[in-house]
Amino acid sequence: MTTEPAFTPPPNARAYPLPTSRGTFAVVDSPVAPGVxxxxxxxxxxGFTGSKEDFTLMHEPLAARGYRTVAVDGRGxxxxxxxxxxxxxxxxxxxARDVLAQAAALGDLGSPLHLFGHSLGGQIARAAVLLDHTPFRSLTLMASGPAQISDSQQQRVKLLRDALGVMNMAETWEAILAMGPPEEVGGPARGIGGQELLRRRWLGTKPAQLLATGRQLCTEPDRVDELAALPLSFHVLSGASDDTWPVPVLDEMAARLNARRTVIPGAEHSPNADQPLRTAQAVADFWDTVDDGGVRATEA
Known part of the structure; x- marks a missing residue:
């Protein structure tokens, strides 16, 4: 882990290494707001090519609603x-086992624990609850679909994997920038923070992680029926458009899960960055319903 953080955590939040039974993971931990x-x-x-900092703009509004949020950098x-x-x-x-270890290490199971995954993170979260759903009260899948990514995004991943086969991370960064800013997959230039901070994040990510998870995104099977059988509350959230999993695909997945469905106007594949306040409100509204014992609902 780096000794000097590349990003400044939001107010009241703390960045630290979280020890678990499966190793140590960098987190940003934002407590509930004072008096709430x-x-x-x-x-x-x-998600893919992302990091815990992608949730920076959601921590404060969620803290104001009474939720402690712990954003984590996955292995590598x-x-x-x-x-x-x-x-x-x-x-x-x-x-997925890393996620279960992270949940156990939080050590605050007296409070409801909600799992939230963006894109690749949603598919890892799904795999975790299919291994063991018992630590969690709910699962929110944000811009994360039922199976493999779209054909166009698979082509971007292939280009990235081909580049990583012949170039180091710094050279690959420059090559991807020259291709333009794709939404998320293969596009480390997009995200919260200036370009130099995003470059530091990219250089900290391990090429093996990108190669392995990129392959997963291109080959992921449909496991929605398995997921629907679990006794969890589900939320499917997305922007109004998405090139990685088309919105109608996410609509159908939500119906199969009997999930709450939220579409964030003015957002694309990263509602957390495009419309963080609306996204945080939608997520907190869902968690409130779960914690109040409400049934799964659908909204637009």
Whole structure:
């Protein structure tokens, strides 16, 4: 892990290494706002080429609603360590077990624990609850679909993987910038923070992590029926457009899950960055319903 943080945490939040039974993971931990009654804890998982900082603009509004939020760099992402070249530790099952270890390490299971995953993070979160759903009260899938990513995004991932086969991370960064700013997949130039901070994040990410998880995104099977059988409350959230999983695909997945469905106007594949206040409000509204014992609902 780096000794000097690349990003400044939001007010009242703390960046620190979280020790778990499966290693140490870099987190940003934002407590409930002073004077607000605590309502629960949420573990936030970032997407492909992303990091815990992708949730920076959501921490404060969620804290004001009574939710402690813990955003984590997964194994080999940004400030969490992992092997450079060995892809085996980045198999989806291994990353899912990391999530269960992170949940256990939070040690605050007296409060409801909600799991939230963006894009790739949503598919890792799904794999985690399919291994063991008992630590969690709910699962929110943000811009994260039922199976493999779209054909156009698969082509971007292939280009990235081909580049990583012949270039180092710094050279690959420059090559991707020259291609333009794709939404998320293969596009480390997009995100919260200036370009130099995003470059530092990219250079901290392990190439084996990108290679392994990129392959997962291109081959992920449909496991929605397995997920729907779990006794969890589900929320499917997305922007009004999405090139990675088209919005109608996410609509259909939400129906199969009997999930609450939220579409954020003015947002694309990263509602957390495009419309963070609306996204935080929608997420807190869902968590409030879960914590109050409400049934799953659908909204537009």
């Amino acid at each position: 009654e605590p309502r629960g804890v949420a573990l936030l998982l970032p 992402q940004h400030e969490s360590d992992g092997p450079e070249r060995d892809e085996a530790p980045y198999a989806q099952g291994e990353l």
